[in-house]
Amino acid sequence: MNAAVAAPTQKCTECPIRHRAVCAHCNPLELQELDEIKYYRSFEAGQTVIWAGDKMGFVGTVITGVATLTQTMEDGRTQMVGLLLPSDFVGRPGRDTAAYNVIATTDIVMCCFRKKPFEDLMARTPHIAHRLLEMTLDELDAAREWMLVLGRKTAREKIASLLSIVARRDASIAKKATVGPLVFDLPLTREAMADYLGLTLETVSRQISALKKDGVIEMQGKRHITVPDMGRLMEEAGDDADGGFLV
Amino acid sequence: MNAAVAAPTQKCTECPIRHRAVCAHCNPLELQELDEIKYYRSFEAGQTVIWAGDKMGFVGTVITGVATLTQTMEDGRTQMVGLLLPSDFVGRPGRDTAAYNVIATTDIVMCCFRKKPFEDLMARTPHIAHRLLEMTLDELDAAREWMLVLGRKTAREKIASLLSIVARRDASIAKKATVGPLVFDLPLTREAMADYLGLTLETVSRQISALKKDGVIEMQGKRHITVPDMGRLMEEAGDDADGGFLV
DNA sequence: CGTCAGCTTGAAGCGGGTCAAGTAATGTGG
DNA sequence: CCACATTACTTGACCCGCTTCAAGCTGACG
Incomplete structure (x- = not known):
């Protein structure tokens, strides 16, 4: 192995x-x-x-x-x-x-x-x-x-939090601009996301669908994600949308 | 202030x-x-x-x-x-x-x-x-x-986890023996415990009552706790009851 | 004796879990 | 090249554990 x-x-x-x-x-x-x-x-x-x-x-x-x-x-x-x-x-x-x-x-x-x-x-x-x-x-x-995410956020907020973390780290590593739409690939399966968020993979799937339906994210395939408005995503995550970069 | x-x-x-x-x-x-x-x-x-x-x-x-x-x-x-x-x-x-x-x-x-x-x-x-x-x-x-406690444990397991952490740290600071019944005071209100565990204070109260009813803990007053069998408490917490001390 | 913070207990509702079925993309062997 | 299996994901229906809302209890303190 x-x-x-x-x-x-x-x-x-x-x-x-x-x-x-x-x-x-x-x-x-x-x-x-x-x-x-x-x-x-x-x-x-x-x-x-x-x-x-x-x-x-x-x-x-x-x-x-x-x-x-x-x-x-x-x-x-x-x-x-x-x-x-x-x-x-x-x-x-x-x-x-x-x-x-x-x-x-x-x-x-x-x-x-x-x-x-x-x-x-x-x-x-x-x-x-x-x-x-x-x-x-x-x-x-x-x-x-x-710990705040796991202990106090709703399923929808948890998904939004994970997406915003991955989006920010990705932008930071690729040194991309942080204004305008962000595009990135999810490096995790639905199950891995569930294990990160303390959810089941079914709930992860449902909440991703919901965020897509509500226009918070767009998807090309199952892993490729576009975030048209990062501020909106951070609002959904329950964070201050002040764009403070922790990474 | x-x-x-x-x-x-x-x-x-x-x-x-x-x-x-x-x-x-x-x-x-x-x-x-x-x-x-x-x-x-x-x-x-x-x-x-x-x-x-x-x-x-x-x-x-x-x-x-x-x-x-x-x-x-x-x-x-x-x-x-x-x-x-x-x-x-x-x-x-x-x-x-x-x-x-x-x-x-x-x-x-x-x-x-x-x-x-x-x-x-x-x-x-x-x-x-x-x-x-x-x-x-x-x-x-x-x-x-x-994070494991917050993401994956039930309310009952969360309470047992918190009690076992406080019990162990207390024993470790007071240099007490770790066999036999452990006695300690809870330094937290029910609300603070809820904030630690990602629960509501009502759920904390109910689960403490349940652990008391089941003989996992004994209480003198609302804060003073006796754990007759630490292994039992750790089982309830969902941990290996091998007594491994992390603190 | 009254008040109030801290806690307990009950009843009802819901968010997310569980179970189950179905789809889509990819690989695999005949 | 197709039948079939497999992996990853989606969606639906139902259920349960925890939250919410509400009422009552207990002990400390003025």
Whole structure:
């Protein structure tokens, strides 16, 4: 199952997401050190990167594609607890078993480091430790924002919230303009969306249909989405439509 | 509203929660530096420590009592996103407005630092930065565990989850034995519990009554709780009853 | 003794879950 | 190249757990 494919390595200096990743603050010397110990791994859509509870010998950054962090109860109920997009970090220094399932939902490429060398490097490279703290604090904020979604929003608001997050992250990564209609592909199945939102896939499907019927979104196929008015979508999400960018 | 009461200062070396706080890894020299710039503040039960969006000139640690972190939507729906118990850290270095409302639910005492001096100290004290990263990662895990509670658990499981968290943290702080009956006080009103669990206060009340009727908990008054069998409570919470301590 | 915040309990309604059937797109083997 | 299976999704009908609305209880405090 875990047959990761080797991917062609590229120079850190040419890395498209370096300015957002854990190595964002590194100087050329530090980058060269990283260059020497890093290795790339690819996973196909649907593959499990790591199971909760398994020993995790590496940490890494998502370069391209989308992965999910999920938690499962004994009876099978599952909750997604994180969406890993390009530049997001996987793994926790100082812990050697994975706390969550990491699953590739699209084909992904990751930039990995064996845990021990990375921890050593981190101990003597404040730039990395500092950036990791920054990223962890951002993730904590995102998790807390998601607690509001899960605890207090209606199904319709939940869908609108998810769409607006994906739309914003997509625009931010592709450095597209944030005015005018936004167009993007949903990287998640209806079931994955349901697991993210604490809903059933039937409810997800119904609410997407409803948003489409009401003109909040337009769809070409089942995954390709156009948002004609981002403000409208954010209103539907129950957020201030002030366009504040959290990502 | 924000009339914090000054509290008697005590030496860091005598601090009861130092081994769990942000200063846990500090050596005597570093502790002395902290001693010089710290100040204590007290808040009464019900007082707001800080409003979301307000300028936050300090960071700090809860020494005694309980506070909550909450998020509110325009129409008044509120979700608690964090429970601050003794040794928990408040505030985010590198950001100068508060992201959430911080409200004292019991009388509390906090150990505070003005933000700038603390940030300076952190920049040249890896022990503090390292401990803060550790604590932030723990909080992220707690937030993610809570996402499962909010997204996938029933009302009864939610209540059992909250009780088991409070029971465990209480036992851990008081260094009590973790076998045999656990006894503790609920530091939250039914409404605060509802805001934590994404429920209404009526549902909270009903489910507590149900757990009492079924012998999972015993109550003396409305806040004082006895858990005769912690394993049973954790089963009700839908968790593995393996006693794994996350806190 | 009255008041009020915090809590409990009841009755009714509804949002989202469950179960079930059907569609569309894609792959697969004969 | 077609019959068939499979995966992903949609839609409908019914039901239940939680919310909503409402009334009453309890204990602390003036």
